[in-house]
Amino acid sequence: MKRLRSKYTKGEEVKFISHLDLLRVIQRALRRADIKVAFSQGFNPHPRISFGPALMVGATTEGDYMDVDVEEDISPHEFKERMNEVLPSGIKIVEVFEVDVRDSLSSRIKGADYLVEVFLKKEVEGLEEAVKRFMAKDTIEIEKETKKGKKLVDLKSYLEEFYLIDMNGERAKFYVKMKLGEGSPNPFHLLKAFNEYIGDAFDLEYYKIHRKNMFLE
Structure with a gap:
């Protein structure tokens, strides 16, 4: 075998x-x-x-x-x-x-990076600086659904990189790098948390998430 x-x-x-x-x-x-x-x-x-x-x-x-x-x-x-x-x-x-x-494949995979694109409901001033302030937070608590119900998770402990790539009047595009593991949050959890942080500027009905690569140990 x-x-x-x-x-x-x-x-x-x-x-x-x-x-x-x-x-x-x-x-x-x-x-x-x-x-x-x-x-x-x-x-x-x-x-x-x-x-x-x-x-x-x-x-x-x-x-x-x-x-x-x-x-x-x-x-x-x-x-x-x-x-x-x-x-x-x-x-x-x-x-x-x-x-x-x-x-074991599961023990080898440590993280992944993504391109995340989301459409805007309104114009956002200083989005790049808002990302930096968001990343500077000590903790970013989110509510995540699990098999045992809802659970509070510190998104910041999984988030390694998050920055704005490009923005025009209709959409914003971000680079995201996150740790992966059992029950780890995904980039949509990040989008929701950041959207709340900047005052509901994203239209979360229209987004794209593309995983570029998984990182193996």
Whole structure:
């Protein structure tokens, strides 16, 4: 058995499929590509496929990762070629490399960076300076939904970089870099918190979030 780690993209065509649907797409592609996937042991065996932290529905990515354990001697290049032949438009594997079967993907991923674009409801003066003041805060508490209900989370402890890239009369574009982990907030939580800080200037019905890359240890 070998473990193949793949970097893949998820584009506009498939940005509204859920993480569970993405898993089904990958499983179907593996069957169509006739790749022998390893299965877990036990009463209810399942394919040994694992993903990095889920991307929120509606977002796109050019740098997410997944691991697939295979029971055949297939090279990373062949795996990439066979999968890309059968994957739907909008999902593409861009890089594959072999890792030790004991190497856990979840323990390797430390963070990610994003491009975030949001439309404005009104003109905002001094937005760049407002971002700097926001980042200078000691804590940024947000309310986050969890499986056990709502929970207060310090967004600042996850936020590594946040700055304005560009702004015109209709929209603002930001760069965001955040730590990733179990239950970590996402860039939309940041948008909501910053929007409240500047007095409800964003139209949160119209935004784009694009994950540029995940950072591996």
